[in-house]
Amino acid sequence: MSSTAVPVSRLSDQAILSRPSVSLWTDAWYRLIRNKAAVMGMVIVILFIFVAAFAPLIAPYDPLQINDGKGWLPPPWMPESLSSTGRLADSRFFLGTDSIGRDVLSRVIYGARVSIVVAFVPTLIIVIVGVTIGLAAGYAGGRLDNILMRATDVVWGFPDLLFFIVVMIALRDTPIGNFANGLLLLFGALAVVGWVGLARVVRGQTLSLKEKEFVEAAHSIGASDFQIMFKHILPNCLSPIIVITAFRVPTMIITEAVLGYLGLGLRPGTDPKEFFVTSWGALLLQGQGALNAQPWLLLSPAICVALVVMGFTFLGDGLRDALDPQMRGTS
Amino acid sequence: MAQFLIRRLLWLIPVMITVALITFLLMHTAPGGPWDRDPGRRQIDPATQEVLNRQFGMDKEIWFDMDALKKGDLLGFFDSQFITYMIAGTVDGEWRCGFICGNLGPSLTQRGMMVQDIVMNPPEDHPFWDSKAGYSLRLALLAVLIAIVVGLPMGIIAALKQNTLIDYSSLFLATLGITIPNFVLGIFLIIILAVWLHLIPVLPREWSDPRFWIMPAIVLGANLMATTARLTRSSMLDVMRQDYVRTARAKGLSERVVIFGHMLKNALIPVVTVLGPALVGLATGSFIIETMFAFPGWGRQYVQAIGQRDYSMIMATTLIFALLIQLANIGVDFVYTMLDPRIKLS
Numbered sequence: 083m084s085s086t087a088v089p090v091s092r093l094s095d096q097a098i099l100s101r102p103s104v105s106l107w108t109d110a111w112y113r114l115i116r117n118k119a120a121v122m123g124m125v126i127v128i129l130f131i132f133v134a135a136f137a138p139l140i141a142p143y144d145p146l147q148i149n150d151g152k153g154w155l156p157p158p159w160m161p162e163s164l165s166s167t168g169r170l171a172d173s174r175f176f177l178g179t180d181s182i183g184r185d186v187l188s189r190v191i192y193g194a195r196v197s198i199v200v201a202f203v204p205t206l207i208i209v210i211v212g213v214t215i216g217l218a219a220g221y222a223g224g225r226l227d228n229i230l231m232r233a234t235d236v237v238w239g240f241p242d243l244l245f246f247i248v249v250m251i252a253l254r255d256t257p258i259g260n261f262a263n264g265l266l267l268l269f270g271a272l273a274v275v276g277w278v279g280l281a282r283v284v285r286g287q288t289l290s291l292k293e294k295e296f297v298e299a300a301h302s303i304g305a306s307d308f309q310i311m312f313k314h315i316l317p318n319c320l321s322p323i324i325v326i327t328a329f330r331v332p333t334m335i336i337t338e339a340v341l342g343y344l345g346l347g348l349r350p351g352t353d354p355k356e357f358f359v360t361s362w363g364a365l366l367l368q369g370q371g372a373l374n375a376q377p378w379l380l381l382s383p384a385i386c387v388a389l390v391v392m393g394f395t396f397l398g399d400g401l402r403d404a405l406d407p408q409m410r411g412t413s
Numbered sequence: 414m415a416q417f418l419i420r421r422l423l424w425l426i427p428v429m430i431t432v433a434l435i436t437f438l439l440m441h442t443a444p445g446g447p448w449d450r451d452p453g454r455r456q457i458d459p460a461t462q463e464v465l466n467r468q469f470g471m472d473k474e475i476w477f478d479m480d481a482l483k484k485g486d487l488l489g490f491f492d493s494q495f496i497t498y499m500i501a502g503t504v505d506g507e508w509r510c511g512f513i514c515g516n517l518g519p520s521l522t523q524r525g526m527m528v529q530d531i532v533m534n535p536p537e538d539h540p541f542w543d544s545k546a547g548y549s550l551r552l553a554l555l556a557v558l559i560a561i562v563v564g565l566p567m568g569i570i571a572a573l574k575q576n577t578l579i580d581y582s583s584l585f586l587a588t589l590g591i592t593i594p595n596f597v598l599g600i601f602l603i604i605i606l607a608v609w610l611h612l613i614p615v616l617p618r619e620w621s622d623p624r625f626w627i628m629p630a631i632v633l634g635a636n637l638m639a640t641t642a643r644l645t646r647s648s649m650l651d652v653m654r655q656d657y658v659r660t661a662r663a664k665g666l667s668e669r670v671v672i673f674g675h676m677l678k679n680a681l682i683p684v685v686t687v688l689g690p691a692l693v694g695l696a697t698g699s700f701i702i703e704t705m706f707a708f709p710g711w712g713r714q715y716v717q718a719i720g721q722r723d724y725s726m727i728m729a730t731t732l733i734f735a736l737l738i739q740l741a742n743i744g745v746d747f748v749y750t751m752l753d754p755r756i757k758l759s
Contacts, residue, residue: 232427238742239428240435241734243697244715248436248727251719252443336594340701343596344716366600370705374615377604384600392592 110321113404120400126393133191134198141188142174145359146352149183157186157378178378180368189360190382196265196348196361197390200338201331204272209327212277213319216284217311221292231285234278242275246337250346263348263358268341272334280326287319321405328398332391339363339387343370362387414750421743425736432735433512433728437495440727441475447521447722469521470497470504498728512732518725522718528729532711548620549703549710553695555626556634560691564638565684568645569677575650583642590639596701599632603705616707629706633698637691641684648680655679682752685745692741696734 104112114120133140157178158171171178177186219230249271253259259267291297292315300310341347342363350360362383369379448457448465457465466472474493481489492502498518501510510516517528535543542551564587571583593601606628607615617625652658653676661675703712711730718726 235424236428236431239735239739240432241693241697241731241738243700244731244734245435247700247716247719248439248443248731252439255444332592332594339594340596344701344704373603374608377608380600381604384597388593388597388601391594391597395592 110404117400123396134194141191143185143188145188152183155179193362204269207273208276212280216281220285220288325402517729555630560634560638564641567642572649587639587642
């Protein structure tokens with residue numbers, strides 16, 4: 083009740099016009115880009131996507147080019163006391179060379195492709211499978227729900243790394259295992275295990291959402307079950323779906339690297355025309371043999387794995403804080 | 414409560430059967446077998462292979478013997494490799510009880526030894542702790558110990574000193590611990606501590622020196638430590654603002670009683686919930702960490718067995734780890750309800 087009285091009708095006009103209307107998603111986006119760690123994560127991820135996509139333009143050398151007599155050159159920046167090959171560094175090879183003189187920097191750049199693709203392709207499969215199963219189980223309820231949830235129990239109980247190891251060994255020499263240097267099989271194995279968490283959460287959301295008034299309203303105007311599931315319920319579970327998906331991505335990258343490190347991931351290619359020449363896991367495996375004398379072979383791919391995992395984790399944290407502020411700070 | 418426990422334990426059976434079926438199927442799909450591994454290498458002659466097959470019961474059908482069924486021999490129908498391994502059957506004319514009797518099967522590569530002997534039996538005149546399983550168990554316990562002894566106080570202190578340098582530095586450490594995958598951390602530590610600073614040997618031959626244990630244990634426990642610290646911090650912050658904490662202070666309780674008696678007890682509930690997945694992570698993490706450090710435990714034995722197609726070892730390890738994971742999950746659900754009576758088991 084200030085002294086300059088404003089008519090009530092105009093007051094509401096002012097209140098509306100003083101701020102533009104903001105949708106949930108715009109609001110979340112602003113929260114995300116205000117989060118420093120999330121922006122940092124986003125920058126790292128975009129950087130690696132860029133490196134993976136334009137590897138041939140960025141890499142200084144052909145990753146498969148063998149330089150005779152230039153094997154095991156340490157990186158120029160590494161103090162001599164830390165590399166015991168006794169060879170002189172060559173400033174043209176910024177991250178040094180491997181046993182047969184291939185440029186480590188170029189190989190690491192090409193290796194980014196596998197990690198980036200592993201971050202997105204199996205994740206996409208997981209989202210499609212997990213969301214469909216979760217929606218179906220939650221919406222249909224009853225026996226279907228029971229069967230699907232028991233299936234998730236089985237997958238949940240499987241020691242997943244052991245599963246990946248056995249699958250990779252069993253099916254490596256089949257046509258599926260040979261496709262795309264073994265990556266198709268890897269994606270399949272990751273997807274078979276990964277959908278469970280998502281399916282459970284979507285089911286839980288669907289169970290509570292289907293009792294809500296807007297679903298009843300949709301029913302009463304004659305919407306089909308399919309429409310209700312995908313047009314009314316699904317958009318309302320999007321934030322948990324995004325958050326859980328974001329947290330699956332680092333696991334995918336780590337698993338690929340671990341399998342590569344055990345010699346079970348991508349098969350390093352020899353044909354320069356191949357898209358996936360090598361992976362960070364394969365580089366780590368190669369470096370492991372010469373750990374004592376040539377630590378740089380391990381160091382650069384290890385740092386890359388750590389960086390890209392960190393980027394995706396920060397982004398995931400930021401997405402969770404932005405989409406679900408109540409969850410802030412929990413892990 | 415008892416009903417919940419019985420239902421969960423009964424549900425273990427179908428899960429374990431499915432795990433067994435999938436592992437057995439995949440294992441036998443893998444090219445090669447225990448006696449014909451590398452096509453390029455000198456092979457064991459076919460006659461010997463046949464003898465070995467008979468000796469280890471691998472001359473039988475994998476799943477079911479259809480020929481025996483046609484002859485009306487129902488017992489013979491079930492006398493397959495899978496049933497023999499899991500339940501019971503004849504091996505080389507001899508009747509033998511399988512996995513359900515705690516018999517993990519004969520090792521196919523270390524012939525003459527049973528898997529349980531390889532894994533559980535220590536060298537002569539040594540305690541159980543010196544067996545392969547004992548080594549793995551000790552490493553896991555050490556990792557959990559480090560994680561809790563470091564992570565819990567880190568989280569509590571960070572919460573009590575919120576927004577100070579201590580808080581920020583412990584948050585930073587915890588974030589690093591969560592984001593860096595443990596095998597990458599292992600590589601970093603080996604390069605820095607062993608290769609560059611020569612504080613420890615790169616690959617210790619003898620594990621009798623407790624100093625050598627610290628690095629693999631830290632690497633294995635880093636993730637759990639970071640998760641514990643972060644969760645303890647956030648749930649402590651949550652609890653600190655609750656009314657009952659203010660009441661406790663108002664009625665003049667000492668700060669120590671408030672922190673340990675009132676706050677910590679409730680703040681630990683969310684921490685316990687992540688312990689389940691964390692223990693699972695520890696179990697599977699041990700495979701890669703043990704291989705990396707050439708640690709003489711069960712995990713490394715398994716990775717070797719895979720390359721050698723030691724079917725018994727592969728089956729036994731997968732089943733036992735699956736069982737441990739399930740039991741850990743049930744145990745965590747149980748502890749959860751004991752800490753917070755508001756939560757009901759369903």
